[in-house]
Amino acid sequence: MKKNPSWTPDEDRLLILHREAGRTSKEIAAFINRAPHAISARWRYINLDTEKRQEERRAKGSSKSKEIFQLEQRVTVPDYILEDRNRRLSMMPSSITAMLMGDPIR
16 A cells, blocks of 8 residues: 555546445555545545535525524614714724823824
8 A cells, every 4th residue: 555645647537437336445445555544535535525515514504694694683782782882982092002192082
């Protein structure tokens, strides 16, 4: 077995052909002279079997974002809190240097 050499385009082609023929990582590893875990890792790397997983992750992510959006719609902030927040933001100095030097608030 080789020890961590770079994959050649020929080895990639062989991997794809053997995988499409239904061979296992062990069988391919013996033919290409690589470790079975290297075969599996390279298969994931060339992204032939992860497209389905990526679609599933996208589908799961979109349902989470819908839940968050629905949660945001239910939250209401009282007006007095918003007014206090705006008052505090307007009192902030124009820069950190102004704050450190004691310049008047803008």
